Each structure stands twice: as C-alpha cells, then as structure tokens.
Amino acid sequence: MRAYKVYAIEEGTVIDHIESGKGTKVIELLNLKDSTDIISMGMNFESSQVGKKDIIKIENRFLTKDELNTIAIIAPTATINIIKKAKVAEKFKVELPDEFQGIIKCRNPTCITRNEPVKSKFKKFSESPLKVRCKYCEKVFIHFELL
Amino acid sequence: MNFKKRDIISIEDLSKDDILKILKVAKKMEKNPVQNILKGKIMATLFFEPSTRTRLSFESSMKRLGGEILGFGNPKITSVTKGETLWDTTKMIQAYCDVIVIRHYLEGAARLSAESADVPVINAGDGSNQHPTQTMLDLFTIEQSQGKIKDLHIAMCGDLKYGRTVHSLTKALSLFNPTLYFVSPDTLRIPGYIRHELRTKKIKFSEHTDINEVMNKIDILYATRIQKERFPDLADYEKVKNTYILKKNMLGGAKDNMKIMHPLPRVNEIDNDVDDTKHAYYFQQAANAVPIRQAIISLVLGAEK
Numbered sequence: 001m002r003a004y005k006v007y008a009i010e011e012g013t014v015i016d017h018i019e020s021g022k023g024t025k026v027i028e029l030l031n032l033k034d035s036t037d038i039i040s041m042g043m044n045f046e047s048s049q050v051g052k053k054d055i056i057k058i059e060n061r062f063l064t065k066d067e068l069n070t071i072a073i074i075a076p077t078a079t080i081n082i083i084k085k086a087k088v089a090e091k092f093k094v095e096l097p098d099e100f101q102g103i104i105k106c107r108n109p110t111c112i113t114r115n116e117p118v119k120s121k122f123k124k125f126s127e128s129p130l131k132v133r134c135k136y137c138e139k140v141f142i143h144f145e146l147l
Numbered sequence: 148m149n150f151k152k153r154d155i156i157s158i159e160d161l162s163k164d165d166i167l168k169i170l171k172v173a174k175k176m177e178k179n180p181v182q183n184i185l186k187g188k189i190m191a192t193l194f195f196e197p198s199t200r201t202r203l204s205f206e207s208s209m210k211r212l213g214g215e216i217l218g219f220g221n222p223k224i225t226s227v228t229k230g231e232t233l234w235d236t237t238k239m240i241q242a243y244c245d246v247i248v249i250r251h252y253l254e255g256a257a258r259l260s261a262e263s264a265d266v267p268v269i270n271a272g273d274g275s276n277q278h279p280t281q282t283m284l285d286l287f288t289i290e291q292s293q294g295k296i297k298d299l300h301i302a303m304c305g306d307l308k309y310g311r312t313v314h315s316l317t318k319a320l321s322l323f324n325p326t327l328y329f330v331s332p333d334t335l336r337i338p339g340y341i342r343h344e345l346r347t348k349k350i351k352f353s354e355h356t357d358i359n360e361v362m363n364k365i366d367i368l369y370a371t372r373i374q375k376e377r378f379p380d381l382a383d384y385e386k387v388k389n390t391y392i393l394k395k396n397m398l399g400g401a402k403d404n405m406k407i408m409h410p411l412p413r414v415n416e417i418d419n420d421v422d423d424t425k426h427a428y429y430f431q432q433a434a435n436a437v438p439i440r441q442a443i444i445s446l447v448l449g450a451e452k
Contacts, residue, residue: 108254110252110253110254110274110275111253111254111255112233112251112253112254112255112256112258112259112273113255115253116232116233116234116259117232117234118234118259134255135255135258136254136255136258136259137253137254137255137273137274137276138157138159138254138255138276138277139254140340
C-alpha cells in the first residue's frame with residue numbers, strides 16, 4: 001500500500017516530512033489559511049525518517065525558498081518538493097536562515113519586542129539541537145519553545 | 148577595533164582586543180582623572196528605572212572630562228507617560244546630544260535605542276540582560292587588584308542563577324583562561340547553558356555549596372546578593388538567606404592576595420567586620436566605575452583612540 005493518501009498534484013509545492021502534529025502550525029506560519037489555492041493536508045502518515053509525519057500540498061503555487069526555509073523553526077525535518085508537470089522539478093530540505101525577522105514573536109514577556117511596535121529579530125544559535133537567539137533580549141530558545 | 152561612534156550594548160559584542168583596549172584607556176584615566184578632552188560634548192542619560200551608582204558614576208565621568216550632561220532619572224516626567232515609543236524618544240533625544248546612556252527595565256531596550264539613534268548608545272542595564280560597563284569595571288578591578296587578568300582562580304558566590312553580573316563576567320573572563328568556582332545553594336546554581344559554554348571553551352570550573360571548600364585556592368571572591376524577589380516561594384528564600392554571609396573569621400585560610408568583590412548594594416552577604424581586612428575590595432571596585440566609564444565614553448566619542 002502506498003504511504004500517501006493525499007492525491008498527487010500536477011503543479012505546486014509539497015511540504016513533506018513535517019513532524020506529526022505540526023502541519024497546522026506550518027499552514028499558520030505560511031499564512032496559508034487565507035489563501036484561495038487548493039491546499040490538502042494529511043496527518044500521521046508512517047515515515048521511516050521521522051516516525052509519523054504530516055504532509056501539505058499546495059496546488060499551483062510555488063513558494064519561495066526564503067518563505068519555505070522559515071518552516072524550519074517549526075518543522076526542521078521538513079523536505080520540499082516543487083512539482084512541475086506532475087514531476088519533481090526541485091527537492092530540498094528546509095534550512096533555517098542564519099538571521100530572520102518578523103516571523104515569530106520572542107517568548108520572553110519582558111523583551112522590548114513584546115512591548116514596543118518593533119519586528120522580532122532572531123539569529124541561529126546552534127544547529128543541533130536547533131536553537132535561536134533573540135537579537136534584542138539575547139535569550140536563547142529551542143525552536144519548539146517559540147511556538 | 149575603532150571605537151568611534153560604536154554602540155556598547157552587550158559584553159558579547161566586544162572582542163578580547165576591544166576589552167584590553169578599554170582596560171588600557173581606563174588605566175590612563177585612573178592616572179589622570181580630570182581632563183578637558185570632552186569639552187563641548189553632551190551626554191544624555193535616559194534612566195527608565197532607578198539607579199544610584201550607575202547614573203552618578205556616568206555623570207561624574209562625563210563632567211570630569213569636561214563634558215556636559217542632560218537627561219532624566221525618573222521617566223514619569225517624560226513623554227513616555229503619554230505613550231511615546233522608546234524608538235521615538237531616542238530618535239528625538241539624539242538630536243540634543245553626542246552620546247546616549249540608557250537604563251531600561253525591558254531586555255533589548257538598549258539595542259533598539261541604538262538602532263534608532265545615529266549617536267553612540269551605551270547600555271547601562273537592560274532588564275535582566277546586559278550591563279556591559281559593570282562587567283568592564285569588574286574586569287578592571289580584577290586586573291588592578293591582581294596585577295594581571297590571565298590564569299586567575301575566581302569564585303562566584305551567592306545567586307548564580309539570576310545574577311546578571313555573574314553571567315556576563317563569567318563570559319568575559321572565559322577569554323582569559325580562568326579557573327572558576329561556582330558557590331551557591333542548589334536552587335540558585337549557575338545556568339546549564341553557561342556550564343555548557345564553559346565546557347565548550349575548555350574552561351576549568353567546579354561547583355560547590357560551601358565557600359570554605361575553596362577559600363584557600365582563590366585570588367578573587369565575587370559575592371552577590373541573594374534577592375528575595377527572585378524566589379516564587381518565600382520559604383525557599385528563608386532557607387538560604389543566611390547561608391552565604393561572609394565573615395572575617397572565614398578568611399583565615401585565604402591567600403594574601405585574595406580580594407573580595409561585590410557589585411553592591413550589599414544587604415548582609417558581607418559582614419561589616421570584613422571591611423577593614425586586606426581582602427575587602429568592593430568600595431575600590433565601586434570607585435573604578437569612573438575610570439572605566441570615562442574610558443568608554445571617550446572612546447565612543449573619538450576623544451581616545
């Protein structure tokens with residue numbers, strides 16, 4: 001039996017190997033809730049790589065590498081397939097940028113970014129485990145603490 | 148390593164060479180504390196939370212170098228109470244001065260001010276985060292009292308979990324190959340991420356609950372206050388509050404050169420009878436705030452190179 005029960009797409013972006021339970025968070029992070037594109041999501045598929053996984057398919061839309069790399073905050077194991085004419089045109093693993101801003105809030109309630117109208121800014125602190133550091137309050141967070 | 152127009156926000160922004168440069172200029176200031184090198188320059192002090200020694204030592208440093216000061220020590224009298232953002236406050240005040248010194252109760256406030264201002268910004272404490280000029284004056288005091296800064300045996304004692312000064316000083320000292328002894332109650336141990344960083348940098352350290360275990364090994368004893376407000380459960384505070392009181396009769400086995408430091412104010416961590424021993428160095432430490440701040444202000448204003 002094939003692992004996938006979410007049907008194949010002709011054109012678009014497939015986000016695979018999302019750690020089980022994080023799929024809805026990825027949709028939220030990418031602001032896909034308000035999208036008019038056809039989006040299908042499957043949850044709790046068996047995966048030899050991550051145990052159980054979620055998968056998201058976005059039809060007729062090609063997200064940019066920068067957009068997709070932000071997923072690494074929530075789902076560092078995710079892989080991306082860009083589908084063109086029903087074939088995988090490009091495949092890559094998400095990788096958190098060294099610096100990123102505005103995507104998520106700092107979890108420190110006494111950080112200036114939580115109290116002033118200013119964009120959050122983070123720097124990658126370590127790769128494994130994936131940790132990021134707030135540029136302002138300098139607190140270090142394990143990626144899942146930021147959700 | 149050009150300091151002119153540079154912001155001083157976090158000790159982590161300073162390289163080993165930067166630190167050595169500031170120490171060198173501070174020594175110069177110590178020898179010649181009254182000069183006119185900042186004549187015509189204005190320093191704004193924005194203190195959004197109360198402070199005595201930090202604000203007064205900054206102001207004294209500027210005045211002794213011939214500069215002027217303006218600012219506030221009470222934000223209630225400013226437009227902040229009308230809802231003005233820190234970004235706007237800094238943007239406006241920078242037009243009136245050549246350097247800004249800021250203390251704020253929120254972490255990251257100094258970094259944000261530095262982004263808003265074109266003039267250099269010096270962090271005089273942002274919440275529980277950084278207080279780089281305090282760390283610099285601690286390093287200056289250590290070097291002054293020992294004649295060197297490398298290869299020293301240093302004990303940190305008291306609240307090592309929440310103590311901002313201890314965290315920053317530990318990071319800065321790790322550039323100078325120290326042997327560190329962390330002495331605290333179990334509930335106030337030095338945080339795991341700092342222990343991890345020290346191991347990564349191959350710095351020798353050990354943890355203790357009793358200062359007497361290390362008294363004969365150390366060159367510096369850095370004592371800190373155990374603050375009541377840090378304890379969610381006051382019963383826990385009551386258990387440890389009198390555990391870390393340094394008394395004269397505990398210093399018998401100490402090395403001759405051992406000096407006791409404390410960021411002050413002290414409550415009861417150091418008995419008054421320690422004050423007249425050869426080991427007491429905390430008032431000298433407080434006095435060192437002036438040469439170190441003179442050095443930092445004159446470097447960022449380009450009066451020292």
